[in-house]
Each structure stands twice: as structure tokens, then as C-alpha cells.
Amino acid sequence: MNPQEKQIGTTPGKGGDQTLTASEEIKRARGRAGFSIILNLSLALLKGVAGVLSGSAALLGDAVHSATDVVGSGAAYAGLWLAGRRHPSFPYGLYKAESVATLITAVAIILAGYEIGRNALMGAKPLPVVDLALPAALLSLVVTVGFGLYQVRAGRQLHSVALVADGRDYLVDGMSTVAVVAGLVGAHFGLDLDRWAAGVVALFVFWSGGQLMWRALRDLLDQAIDRESERRIIKEVESHPSVEEVSRCFSRTAGGRFLVDLDVVLRTSSLQLAERIAARLEADIRRRFPQVVSARVMPRTHQSSQIRQFTPVKGPEGDMEGHLARAPWFRLDVIDRESRKVVSRQYLENPNWNQERKRGLLVGRWLLEMKPDQVVVAEIKEGTATTLLEEAGVQLILAKDLESGN
Known part of the structure; x- marks a missing residue:
């Protein structure tokens, strides 16, 4: 069986739980990322046109934010496309392409925060035409938050950090749209609240982008998987009757998935049997732990006294x-x-x-x-x-x- 085709999880469907392979998960995540690009382009156009016609600088800034999100969604799509490919030069797969996509998404979020902050510091502008700008802002808010929550949930189900990052990008976009709505409501009552609300949102945007960037960098720098998951994997292997101990465990993350290398001491003197047990252990690890996409067991024979x-x-x-x-x-x-x-x-x-x-x-x-x-x-x-x-x-x-x- 191709390593990409192993069963690694279930996704709820109309007929109950549906078992998915790693390649199927990536394919579904890629489809959602493609739809995200189209949606971000539509939101950017809607806000941009409404911003120009209404004279709302805040809505125009939010349109710029959505336009930068297109870059993030495109990076997520490209990363998921690469993650589904295999190449002999990359024996562990191209799963870290998702981490690169997450890093690019983080940069796009930080740039959006800069744009929102810059607009907030530029000073007061003429009050916009609220009747035109407010409906566009409210519609954008509902779509952005709704799709963001859906995208985060789908990303977690499909073990895709790039999709989760894209969903959080939508939620951050929703925060900036909240500031726009607040400014427009204030304009309706003759108050200029636009730049103050935008300044607060800019801080949240910077924080969100920084968190995503740090997460992607840790992944790219081969951060080990969490200790609890590592202990559970070791415990599972040591429960095998022929395993004396796991002498070493090397693990690292790759695009929200796990790569694990284990040195295992087996209670046998037969190399042939040791290799057979090692193959069985690798299959058991991948089956019991859905996020593990690569498990390598290096057996060492040892006969007890x-x-x-x-x-x-x-x-x-x-x-x-x-x-x-x-x-x-x-x-x-x-x-x-x-x-x-x-x-x-x-x-x-x-x-x-x-x-x-x-x-x-x-x-x-x-x-x-x-x-x-x-x-x-x-x-x-x-x-x-x-x-x-x-x-x-x-x-x-x-x-x-x-x-x-x-």
C-alpha cells in the first residue's frame, strides 16, 4: 500500500463516519483552500466597490485586508497541492509544504495588520455614506466569520495546519470588519470611531499573525511532537509481547502530522522475526495514531537470560x-x-x-x-x-x- 493511501482518520458524513486516507484528506483540504481563494476575491471586490461608492476609508482598508487574504489562501492551496505529492528526494513526503504555506499566511496577516494600523493613524476623514457601506460590511462579516469557523473545524478534522491557518485568517478578517461596522454605526450618529476601532483590531491582527508565524517556524525547525502523544506511542509499542523496551524515540512535526523513528529492543535472536515484528509495529502505530504519517522502527535483537x-x-x-x-x-x-x-x-x-x-x-x-x-x-x-x-x-x-x- 502506498504510504499516502493508509487509513488515518474518519470524517463525519451523511451516512455515518467515513474513513479517509491521507491523500483523501489532503485532496479535500485542497478543495476547501481553492474555494477560499474565490471567496476572498469576492469579499475584496464587494468591500472595495462599496468602499469607493460610499467614501468609507475603513471599508477600503478592509478590502485591502481581504485582498491580502487571497495571498494566504493561495499559499494554503499551493502548500496542500505540494503536500499531496511524492518525490524520491523527499522520502518523508512533502508534508512540510503546509508549514511553509502557514508561514506565508502569517506574513499576509501581519501585513494586513500593518495596513489597518496605518489607516487608523492617518487621521479623521469625511463621514461615509452609511446606508451603502453598512449593508456590505454586515454581509461580509457574516460570511467571513461563518466560513472562518467552518474552515478551522474542517482543518482540524483533516489534520491540515494550512487550512486551520486560513480559517483563523478569516476570523481575523472578521475582527477588522467588526471595527468597520462599529465605525459606520458611529458615523450614523455623527461620531468618528473608525480609526480608534481599527487601531485596536490592528493589535489583534498582529498578535494572530505572530502566533501563526511562531507555530510554522517551530514546525519547520523540526519541533518534536507533544510529550503526551510520544509517551502514548512508546507505551503502545512496549505493550507488544516481543518488545523489551524502546531505547530511543525521535519524533517531529510536519504540517500538522507526525513523523516517528523508534529504536526498539526485541526479545528474539532471529533477524527475520525481528524485521517482521518491526513491520507490524509500524503498521500498528499508523493505525492507532491517525496523525502519524511515517513510522520507522529500527529493531535490535536481544535474548533475555x-x-x-x-x-x-x-x-x-x-x-x-x-x-x-x-x-x-x-x-x-x-x-x-x-x-x-x-x-x-x-x-x-x-x-x-x-x-x-x-x-x-x-x-x-x-x-x-x-x-x-x-x-x-x-x-x-x-x-x-x-x-x-x-x-x-x-x-x-x-x-x-x-x-x-x-
Whole structure:
């Protein structure tokens, strides 16, 4: 399967939750970014025409703000277009193109803040024609805030920082439009509030752009993923029965997605088995953690000085149970690998032996939680429990071979 095509999340739809692949998420985000360009152009034209006809300098400044947003929306679209591409020179993918787009969007927001602040400092101007300017400003406000909230929500669902940045840009645009509306309402009552409200909004715009710029720079400088997510990934890997420990974990963010490299110590001497387990761990990480688009597990083999051997029995000190999943008890022998002597012995009650449904699955998972090296069976036959054990790299030993010393 192409790395771009792995399933990484769900998006609500009319028929319930719909599973999306990484490439599908990027494609949907790119479509929303394309629509954003058209919407920003329309808003800029609406405000610009209304500003000229009404003589509202604030509305004209807001039109300039929307025009700069076209640059940000275009950057988001370009970044998402690149993020969906693959190239041999970029083995981790081009996901950071979204971070570059976010950085450009941040610059556009800061420039818009400068324009709003500059207009605020230019002094008083003749009062505009409110009846013409106010409806255009109110319509722009409703559209801008509504689409901004929708864009942020869609960006979070699709794990797209560029789309989230574009949505926040719309919300900032809405703040400046609020200032325009306030100025026009003041003009209706003969008050010149335009430049004071615009000055306050300019500060919010600068702050928002600065936050986005800092977030994009951290991403581009290979910031590690948050510690909680990293701990959860390590815990998930170390829960595998063949994993002794995760010796090192390197992680970084890429356009709102995660790249993870792990050095893992496995309880086996077989390189072939280690590679198979590593491949399984990589697939499990990507499946359990939707934001991880690249997971690399570097296995290192290591044999413990002791062997954890499980034998199904009818009871403590009882005879061996022939059916693995129906054994009410298991004998755990800790064996010294070199001398082959039993170091310790204990009996563990099987909590799932009398389950009527999915007994093999439950018993197999329970055994894997005990991290066995070997499981003794009367015969090796197909079953859910034995399949789980074999796939996890647990050695199945026939009781007759153990008795004969083979």
C-alpha cells in the first residue's frame, strides 16, 4: 500500500463516519483552500466597490485586508497541492509544504495588520455614506466569520495546519470588519470611531499573525511532537509481547502530522522475526495514531537470560490441558536460558477460559499481555489464540518434544 493511501482518520458524513486516507484528506483540504481563494476575491471586490461608492476609508482598508487574504489562501492551496505529492528526494513526503504555506499566511496577516494600523493613524476623514457601506460590511462579516469557523473545524478534522491557518485568517478578517461596522454605526450618529476601532483590531491582527508565524517556524525547525502523544506511542509499542523496551524515540512535526523513528529492543535472536515484528509495529502505530504519517522502527535483537514459558493446565499442580483456550489455569515457568533450570514457578488463573464467544481471541490477548517467550501446547492446530501468538513471535512448543528433550 502506498504510504499516502493508509487509513488515518474518519470524517463525519451523511451516512455515518467515513474513513479517509491521507491523500483523501489532503485532496479535500485542497478543495476547501481553492474555494477560499474565490471567496476572498469576492469579499475584496464587494468591500472595495462599496468602499469607493460610499467614501468609507475603513471599508477600503478592509478590502485591502481581504485582498491580502487571497495571498494566504493561495499559499494554503499551493502548500496542500505540494503536500499531496511524492518525490524520491523527499522520502518523508512533502508534508512540510503546509508549514511553509502557514508561514506565508502569517506574513499576509501581519501585513494586513500593518495596513489597518496605518489607516487608523492617518487621521479623521469625511463621514461615509452609511446606508451603502453598512449593508456590505454586515454581509461580509457574516460570511467571513461563518466560513472562518467552518474552515478551522474542517482543518482540524483533516489534520491540515494550512487550512486551520486560513480559517483563523478569516476570523481575523472578521475582527477588522467588526471595527468597520462599529465605525459606520458611529458615523450614523455623527461620531468618528473608525480609526480608534481599527487601531485596536490592528493589535489583534498582529498578535494572530505572530502566533501563526511562531507555530510554522517551530514546525519547520523540526519541533518534536507533544510529550503526551510520544509517551502514548512508546507505551503502545512496549505493550507488544516481543518488545523489551524502546531505547530511543525521535519524533517531529510536519504540517500538522507526525513523523516517528523508534529504536526498539526485541526479545528474539532471529533477524527475520525481528524485521517482521518491526513491520507490524509500524503498521500498528499508523493505525492507532491517525496523525502519524511515517513510522520507522529500527529493531535490535536481544535474548533475555531467562525464558518465560507458559503451559495450559487443568489447575494448580494439575495435568496439562489439551485445548489452549479452554485451559482454566496456566503454569508460568521462568527458566534460566543457559542451565535450562526452572528459576521460579507460579500458576495464573485464565480469566477467559469459560467465555462462550471470542474465547480464543480473549485468551490469546491475555497471554500476550504476560509477554511469553514460549507456550507449550499438546498439538499445534489452527485457532485464534495460536494465530495471535505466532504472529507476535511467540514460540509454540509441542509437549511431546519437550518431554523427549528435543
